[in-house]
Amino acid sequence: MTDLLRSWVETANTPDTDFPLNNLPYGVFSIDGGKASCGAAIGDKILNLSALEASGRINFDGSLCTGSWNAFMALGKQEWARLREELSTFLVEGSEPQPAYLVAMADAALHMPFAVSEFTDFYAGKHHATNVGTMFRGAENALPPNWLSIPIGYNGRASSVVVSGTPIKRPHGQLKGPNDELPHFAPSSRFDIELEMGAIVGTASQGPITVAEAYDNLFGYVLLNDWSARDIQAWEYQPLGPFQAKATATSISPWIVTAAALEPFRVSTPKRERPQLNYLNEPGPMLYDIALEVALTPNGGNENIICRTNYREMYYSAAQQLAHHTTSGCPMRVGDLLGSGTISGPGKDNRGSLLEISWGGKEPFTLDSGEARSFLEDGDTVTLRGAAEGDGYRVGFGECVGTVMSA
C-alpha cells in the first residue's frame, strides 16, 4: 500500500477527501453553462485539462479539448500512463503552484464523462443472485444451473445512461399481478435501485481476448445505479430477459477512477465453487477492495444508510466479464460500459437492492422517521458512495445521486 502523495492543492492532502493526488479521476465539467471541458478532480478543485492542453502545457492530440474522454481513451494505454505521470508531476507538492488552472468543484456542473458506446449489465454477485433466486425459486434452486460457470450478462440500453444528479422519472409499463387475468398499463409501484460498479472499456477489441488482455483494456471504473422496475420486470422478462424494466435510466458517478489509481487495492475473486473453464482464469488479482454504501433520503427527511458492502464480494471480476463478452467474436469498442451486477454482501445490512432489503416487499424496512419502505417513493433520493481505503488517504468515487420524480 502506497502512502498519501502530497499536492500543492492543500485540500487534496486531508484524509477525508475522495480526491487525493493518488486518485486523479477524470470527468467533464462546465462553469456557468459554458463549454464542457475535461478535468481531473484534486481535493475540492478540478484541474482544467482542456485549458492545460489548449495552452500547450500538455499534448494529447487535442483529445482533452473534446469535452469527453472517448478520444483520449482511444489513444491507448501508453498515453493513459503518460497523462497520469504528467499530471502527478504538475500537481505534486514542491512543483510550482499553478492555481490559474484550477476551478472550485462547488462551482462546476458535472457532465457525462464519456459517451457510452454500448452498455452491458451483468449478474455476477453471488449474494444478490442467491437472494433473488431464493425469493423466486426457493433456497434449493436459488442459483441458476449456469451461474457458477458463466458470468451471466445481458445487453442494456446505452441511451438511458445518465450522470449523477439527473432526475429519474418513475416509468410506466405493463403490470400484471398474480391474480390479474390481463395486464394493465400504469406507473411502476415497485421501482428499485441496484448498487453496482461500472467498468469502462478503453481499448477496442475484435474477436476473443484473454482475461489478462481484458484487464489491460479497462480504463477505469464508476459507481453505477441500475434503476429497475421490478413489477415491469416480473411480467416481461420471460423468456428473453429484462427490457423496459431496465431502460428508464442507469446513473453513473461523474468521475472515472482509473485502473491505475486502483492498482494498490487489487484483490482476488473468491474461491471457485466449481471448476472454471480455462478462458475465465485470472492471472492475478483483478477485483478491487472498494467499500460501498447506499443512502436513502426521503423528501425533506434525513439520510438513512441502508446498505454497506464491498466490490470484492463479486464472484466474477470485470476482466472476466469482458473476456467472456468477447468469446463469440463480439467486437468491443472504446466507451463500452460493463455493469458489475448488484453487489450484495453476506448479511442483511449488505444488500444492494430494495428487492433484497425488503425481501420482495414482504419485510418492509423502517427509516429513521419511522416511515416504512419497501420500494422507492416519489421524492426519494438515492446516493451511492464508494472508496478504496489507503493508509491515511482514500481513493474515492464521489457520489452517484438520483431523485425519483413522479410518473
Place this chain on the structure above:
Amino acid sequence: MTDLLRSWVETANTPDTDFPLNNLPYGVFSIDGGKASCGAAIGDKILNLSALEASGRINFDGSLCTGSWNAFMALGKQEWARLREELSTFLVEGSEPQPAYLVAMADAALHMPFAVSEFTDFYAGKHHATNVGTMFRGAENALPPNWLSIPIGYNGRASSVVVSGTPIKRPHGQLKGPNDELPHFAPSSRFDIELEMGAIVGTASQGPITVAEAYDNLFGYVLLNDWSARDIQAWEYQPLGPFQAKATATSISPWIVTAAALEPFRVSTPKRERPQLNYLNEPGPMLYDIALEVALTPNGGNENIICRTNYREMYYSAAQQLAHHTTSGCPMRVGDLLGSGTISGPGKDNRGSLLEISWGGKEPFTLDSGEARSFLEDGDTVTLRGAAEGDGYRVGFGECVGTVMSA
C-alpha cells in the same frame, strides 16, 4: 397500387429489377477502394448522391457527403420527402439524362448504410414463437403468457451488425449437453440463421411516444439475418436472455428501402387474439406485404430455397415495437435498429430458421445434392431476399448474404 414510374435509366424499367424509380433505396458505396459515398440504387446503377450534393445540384446540409445516412436521417421527415421528390424528378423519364452521376452497381463495393446506434431484437412472429415454444415447452405451453400482450424484445449488440457480404466466423462458446455434468468451451455446432426485417429509427425521441408517432419516426427497412448459436443460447439464456449466442454477427442488406417507398404496400397486423392495451393500438395499417425467401448454398453446390414467407405474418408491427420500446422513458436515437423477430409463416416451407426447419435437429432436411442439414456447415452461404410486388414492378431489397467460415 401505383404503376411503374419510368426512368431514363433503362434498366430501372424492367419488371424484374429490385430497384425501379418507385423504390430509390439508399446505401453507401465505394469504387476501387475509394471514399465511401452515399448513393441511391436505380436499376443496375447507383446514383452518386455525394457527387450530386458536392456539385450543388442538391443541398442537404452536406449530409450526403458524410459516407453514412445518419446525418441525413437527423434532418427530419420533411427533408426525407424533399430528397425523394428531387431524386424522382432528376431520374424520371423525360428529364435530361445525366449519366455522369451514375456508377455501375457491379463495380461498387457496398458498405454499412448507417452507423447502428443500438440494436434491439424482437420476438414478434407468432408462428416462430409457437414453433420454438412447442419444441422447448410442448404445444400447450408454446406461447409464453405475456406473448399476446407484449411485443417481447431484448437488447442486442450494435457493434456486431455487419453489411451483407461480410464473412461470418463460427463462434466459440460454453456448451453443455443435457447429459454433461459441466460445460466445455468449443465451437458452436448448432449455428443458425434468423430471417428478419430490420426497421431503422430516423427520428430521435425522449419519453413515451404513440404508435402513430413511432410509424413517423421510422426511416426505412432492411433485410436482417440474426446469426444465432443455438447450443450457446440453450445453456446461457436463463434467466436473463440470449447474450453471446447472438453477439457474433447480425447481417443486414446494404440498401435502406424507405418507408415512403413501401407506402403502397401497407397491410394490417393480424387480428388480435387477446384484448390489446391501448398504447399498442394502430391507427392504420402499419405492416407491409413483403415476400421473403431464404436460400442456402453449400460450398461448391447449388442454391436451395429453404423458406418462403412474408413480412405480413408478424403479429406486431415495427411501429408497435418502437412505441413499446419507449414506454419506460427509454430514449431512442437516430440509427437505432429494430429486428422484427424471425418471420415464419404457418407451413413447413415457411420457417425462417434452421431450428424450426430441422425441428431442433430431430428432422434434418435434404439439399438438392442429397446432403442432409440440420444446422449450418462451414462454407454454407445464406442469402435472404425480399420484395414488395407492385403492378408490373417490384420494390426489392437486394440480397443479404453471409458465408460461414470455420471457427
